[in-house]
Amino acid sequence: MKKSEWIPTVCYQCKAECSIIARVEDGKLKEIRGNPKARGKACVKGMAGVSSEYSSDRLTYPMKRLGERGEGKFERISWDEAIDIIFQKLKDLKDRGDAHKLTANFFPHSITDLKWRFLNAYGGFINTALPHCDSAKILAFIKTMGGVPCHHIPPAWFTVPKGGIMILAGRHAFGGLEDAAVPKDILDAKARGAKLVVIDPIFTPEAAKADQWIPIKPSGDTAFFVGMIQHIIAKDLYDKDFAENWIREGDFEKLREYVADKTPEKMSAICDVPVETIKQFAEECAKAPSAGVDSFKGVMLGNALDFSHAWCLFLAITGNIDNPGGQPLPDLVSLSPVEPEPAGPDLHELGWHRTGPDKDKFEKYSFIMEPTWYEAQAIKNGGLKVLITAESNPALTEMGQVSWQEAVCEKDESGEYNLELLVSFEIMMSETAKFADLVLPDKSYFERWELLYMPWWYNFGHGVVLRQPVVEPPGECRHSNEIFIELGKRLVPEYFQFEDDLAYYDIQLAGLGLSVKKLQEIGGLWSPGTMGFRKYEKAGGFGTPSQKVHLYWEDLEESPWNQAFPRVELAPEYRVNVDQYPFILISYRTIYHSGSGQWTHNNPQLRDKVSGFYENPLMVNPATATDLGISQGDTVTVESPCGSVQVMVTLSEGIRPDCVGLGHGFGSTVGRVATTGQGVSNNYLIPDAGSTLDWQDLIGGESHVSTRVRIMK
Ligand SMILES: Nc1nc2c(c(=O)[nH]1)N[C@H]1C(S)=C(S)[C@@H](COP(=O)(O)OP(=O)(O)OC[C@H]3O[C@@H](n4cnc5c(=O)[nH]c(N)nc54)[C@H](O)[C@@H]3O)O[C@H]1N2
Ligand SMILES: Nc1nc2c(c(=O)[nH]1)N[C@H]1C(S)=C(S)[C@@H](COP(=O)(O)OP(=O)(O)OC[C@H]3O[C@@H](n4cnc5c(=O)[nH]c(N)nc54)[C@H](O)[C@@H]3O)O[C@H]1N2
Ligand code: SF4
Numbered sequence: 001m002k003k004s005e006w007i008p009t010v011c012y013q014c015k016a017e018c019s020i021i022a023r024v025e026d027g028k029l030k031e032i033r034g035n036p037k038a039r040g041k042a043c044v045k046g047m048a049g050v051s052s053e054y055s056s057d058r059l060t061y062p063m064k065r066l067g068e069r070g071e072g073k074f075e076r077i078s079w080d081e082a083i084d085i086i087f088q089k090l091k092d093l094k095d096r097g098d099a100h101k102l103t104a105n106f107f108p109h110s111i112t113d114l115k116w117r118f119l120n121a122y123g124g125f126i127n128t129a130l131p132h133c134d135s136a137k138i139l140a141f142i143k144t145m146g147g148v149p150c151h152h153i154p155p156a157w158f159t160v161p162k163g164g165i166m167i168l169a170g171r172h173a174f175g176g177l178e179d180a181a182v183p184k185d186i187l188d189a190k191a192r193g194a195k196l197v198v199i200d201p202i203f204t205p206e207a208a209k210a211d212q213w214i215p216i217k218p219s220g221d222t223a224f225f226v227g228m229i230q231h232i233i234a235k236d237l238y239d240k241d242f243a244e245n246w247i248r249e250g251d252f253e254k255l256r257e258y259v260a261d262k263t264p265e266k267m268s269a270i271c272d273v274p275v276e277t278i279k280q281f282a283e284e285c286a287k288a289p290s291a292g293v294d295s296f297k298g299v300m301l302g303n304a305l306d307f308s309h310a311w312c313l314f315l316a317i318t319g320n321i322d323n324p325g326g327q328p329l330p331d332l333v334s335l336s337p338v339e340p341e342p343a344g345p346d347l348h349e350l351g352w353h354r355t356g357p358d359k360d361k362f363e364k365y366s367f368i369m370e371p372t373w374y375e376a377q378a379i380k381n382g383g384l385k386v387l388i389t390a391e392s393n394p395a396l397t398e399m400g401q402v403s404w405q406e407a408v409c410e411k412d413e414s415g416e417y418n419l420e421l422l423v424s425f426e427i428m429m430s431e432t433a434k435f436a437d438l439v440l441p442d443k444s445y446f447e448r449w450e451l452l453y454m455p456w457w458y459n460f461g462h463g464v465v466l467r468q469p470v471v472e473p474p475g476e477c478r479h480s481n482e483i484f485i486e487l488g489k490r491l492v493p494e495y496f497q498f499e500d501d502l503a504y505y506d507i508q509l510a511g512l513g514l515s516v517k518k519l520q521e522i523g524g525l526w527s528p529g530t531m532g533f534r535k536y537e538k539a540g541g542f543g544t545p546s547q548k549v550h551l552y553w554e555d556l557e558e559s560p561w562n563q564a565f566p567r568v569e570l571a572p573e574y575r576v577n578v579d580q581y582p583f584i585l586i587s588y589r590t591i592y593h594s595g596s597g598q599w600t601h602n603n604p605q606l607r608d609k610v611s612g613f614y615e616n617p618l619m620v621n622p623a624t625a626t627d628l629g630i631s632q633g634d635t636v637t638v639e640s641p642c643g644s645v646q647v648m649v650t651l652s653e654g655i656r657p658d659c660v661g662l663g664h665g666f667g668s669t670v671g672r673v674a675t676t677g678q679g680v681s682n683n684y685l686i687p688d689a690g691s692t693l694d695w696q697d698l699i700g701g702e703s704h705v706s707t708r709v710r711i712m713k
């Protein structure tokens with residue numbers, strides 16, 4: 001390595017995975033910045049990556065459990081011994097005809113991830129926290145437009161024209177970053193004369209910068225959008241050109257009929273937004289040169305699919321699909337297949353289902369994969385025998401964490417664990433690793449190779465991005481992908497005929513005329529060209545069966561609730577327990593932490609009383625506090641139907657009086673820095689997916705941010 005250089009790579013302090021450049025001096029990582037070639041931003045977490053890299057809590061050698069699961073006692077072992085334990089167990093499982101009882105819980109950086117390939121070849125099951133953040137919105141876009149425009153991808157805010165409207169509905173874009181460039185892009189668009197409107201029960205940082213803040217009643221968003229749609233159609237303000245040419249014949253008339261009685265007056269009563277606001281904003285959006293919507297966890301409720309459907313209807317009737325400032329559709333390039341491509345097991349045929357082995361009960365749900373709940377459920381049913389986690393932390397990150405911890409410790413009559421092997425790849429000790437039989441030290445994102453490919457990045461056009469090592473790993477760290485390749489070569493060699501990860505990526509890149517080396521030479525980013533707009537015009541239509549936009553979803557006529565058009569009622573979870581639990585708990589992310597917070601809270605730059613984020617007090621409206629007789633700084637008990645926590649109160653006018661707010665991602669009990677801070681895990685309060693299935697969509701939503709609670713002094 002040269003004495004001092006800037007090396008382009010990809011951040012992974014959070015799931016946004018921004019392109020960054022890393023300054024390395026004499027083999028030591030010194031500084032992180034946004035990659036100017038990818039519009040150049042790194043957030044506070046990204047820049048604090050240097051401290052994570054050199055944390056004294058980094059795991060540096062493989063360890064085997066001593067004592068019982070959860071005690072957190074380990075002894076050092078060699079990689080050979082660790083890999084052999086996994087190999088023997090997986091061989092045994094496959095010989096028993098139980099390969100599908102292997103689950104790997106990880107964050108797939110790409111749909112071509114090597115871990116995923118191993119699972120498909122071996123016959124196991126991938127489980128990830130990812131799809132449940134926005135499965136409903138993905139599904140809605142597929143059904144309406146035949147494409148997946150938006151997994152972790154907001155509208156291209158950098159393309160919003162003057163007068164365009166940017167709508168954040170349940171989207172904390174300045175804190176829950178999807179790319180570090182988003183906040184600046186939104187503010188730049190504002191400076192160009194675009195308008196920012198924030199729909200959120202909380203006065204968020206983006207609300208503070210907005211032209212208009214709409215403090216909606218939680219889960220009233222569907223009613224709000226349907227009210228706007230009704231008004232736009234009634235006033236004849238819809239985009240006639242788009243409707244005529246690109247909406248499936250008959251659908252618009254059906255929509256007109258469906259919304260006829262859903263007037264702004266009626267919808268206002270549901271969402272608690274004034275009638276005039278609904279009407280005025282609807283007219284503005286219809287007349288604006290563009291209107292784009294971003295939404296995420298804030299609407300991942302029991303009516304998530306309904307909201308996502310209403311969102312798509314709104315885009316369609318205002319003609320905001322694949323236009324600058326509206327909802328972009330991705331321009332995908334394909335990577336070359338690595339033959340033979342493993343097909344993956346037919347889990348359905350094996351009596352399984354994505355939601356676990358309890359097939360009869362859960363058959364109709366096809367996209368709910370809350371990892372914690374699913375894993376606990378599968379262990380109890382005898383359907384999960386080997387669990388390998390990497391880059392995920394099910395023991396802390398999810399509601400249902402207590403039943404996960406119980407399930408992994410469950411034993412049969414002979415005293416053996418029902419879950420026969422639990423492996424955790426980690427960079428630092430985590431809540432999940434504490435329970436593992438094997439804890440394996442991973443290479444950090446500054447130490448490993450990865451080819452990232454997916455319709456994933458906000459910076460559209462970067463079809464392929466290279467994560468490359470910038471420093472040497474400490475101790476004996478090895479990348480989880482290297483271990484999966486080794487296991488693949490021993491267990492399913494026909495699918496692992498390539499030498500290593502780099503050889504695999506070279507095959508994939510060949511069709512694009514690229515190789516890892518070439519990609520490295522051109523700066524680690526490759527783009528098929530411009531992102532392009534109105535691609536459907538050139539392509540002669542959309543990816544739907546009719547090639548037109550489908551407003552009406554006839555296949556969901558038969559759902560228990562008839563969801564061919566969206567239901568406008570509040571989410572079911574807000575309609576139960578109203579008397580006993582009068583407040584709605586809202587949770588949100590902060591820019592200082594990521595996910596379960598396990599490693600960002602363990603970073604001294606991010607977890608600090610002065611410059612970082614130290615604890616998560618309960619946000620309470622002063623009027624509510626007066627009613628309850630509580631004041632700033634008091635400790636209160638927050639209780640939900642499934643648990644309770646004690647937390648300090650902070651008063652704020654910036655939250656609806658019928659809601660209380662709590663930051664997500666606290667409560668770690670391991671890590672030298674993390675455990676010096678305070679804060680509680682909101683997940684103790686939130687019911688797990690199993691207990692809320694009846695409230696949820698057929699396909700989609702999970703009640704992450706929505707629970708009824710009561711407050712006791
Ligand atoms: N810093 C940071 N960035 C991240 C992450 C992280 O952990 N940390 N995680 C990444 C991941 S995996 C994800 S999924 C995204 C999540 O990104 P977001 O969904 O934007 O993140 P949250 O902060 O959970 O935002 C929820 C917002 O919805 C609001 N809300 C709650 N209920 C309602 C409602 O009924 N209606 C409306 N209109 N609003 C409501 C809340 O007040 C809050 O502002 O962030 C990604 N980026
Ligand atoms: N109540 C509530 N619960 C939620 C949410 C919510 O809004 N509210 N959000 C949900 C959402 S959207 C998501 S996506 C999930 C996220 O949940 P998870 O997918 O479980 O992700 P994290 O909690 O971020 O855990 C990441 C783990 O990976 C480790 N890690 C970090 N870098 C590396 C690495 O390079 N290699 C390895 N091997 N490990 C690494 C960290 O130390 C940490 O333990 O949480 C969900 N849970
Ligand atoms: S948003 Fe920040 S922490 Fe997340 S990937 Fe981008 S720079 Fe890294």
Ligand SMILES: [Mo]
Nearest residue numbers: 129130132133
């Ligand atoms: Mo997520």
